[in-house]
Amino acid sequence: MDENIQSNLATLQTESFQTFSLFSSLKTDSLMFLNSRIIKMSWHYVSDLKTLQSLNRQVVSVENQKILLIWHEDQIYAVQSQCPHLKLPLAKAEINQKNEIVCPFHKSAFDLCTGDVKCWSPWPAMLSGVLGKVSKPKNLNIYPVKIEDDRIMVEVA
Ligand code: FES
Numbered sequence: 001m002d003e004n005i006q007s008n009l010a011t012l013q014t015e016s017f018q019t020f021s022l023f024s025s026l027k028t029d030s031l032m033f034l035n036s037r038i039i040k041m042s043w044h045y046v047s048d049l050k051t052l053q054s055l056n057r058q059v060v061s062v063e064n065q066k067i068l069l070i071w072h073e074d075q076i077y078a079v080q081s082q083c084p085h086l087k088l089p090l091a092k093a094e095i096n097q098k099n100e101i102v103c104p105f106h107k108s109a110f111d112l113c114t115g116d117v118k119c120w121s122p123w124p125a126m127l128s129g130v131l132g133k134v135s136k137p138k139n140l141n142i143y144p145v146k147i148e149d150d151r152i153m154v155e156v157a
Contacts (some may be wrong), residue, residue, distance in 0.1 A: 067080065070095070083108060114139075
């Protein structure tokens with residue numbers, strides 16, 4: 001191969017690599033930027049204290065997320081409204097003695113304060129092995145809550 005061609009080829013390969021490196025770092029920066037947008041949180045007014053106290057449960061929509069508000073033992077909890085197992089509604093879920101919210105469909109249980117999964121799809125027992133493998137165990141999303149002048153505020157990304 002001609003020396004000039006070899007030299008040009010080497011230059012092109014180096015430039016291509018530099019371009020790729022630049023692209024890679026830009027992509028990382030974009031992801032970091034996106035990431036910083038994802039974790040940016042803001043407070044949203046979602047309901048009034050008296051309304052939730054009278055209803056006990058209320059599903060609200062904030063930033064395209066459906067959130068289940070729960071009034072339980074004089075506390076307000078805000079959790080994702082759908083069970084992480086098969087995305088079925090948790091509005092009628094029971095809360096057990098361990099302060100876990102238990103899905104009415106296959107009895108997955110989640111810590112009401114942290115959202116940690118405590119039990120994954122154990123019911124019905126004959127199908128739990130199959131149903132439990134339909135999706136991997138996932139925690140329930142929990143949203144911070146505060147009250148401002150009887151207005152319930154939820155912090156959402
Ligand atoms: S949908 Fe909740 S445990 Fe299956």
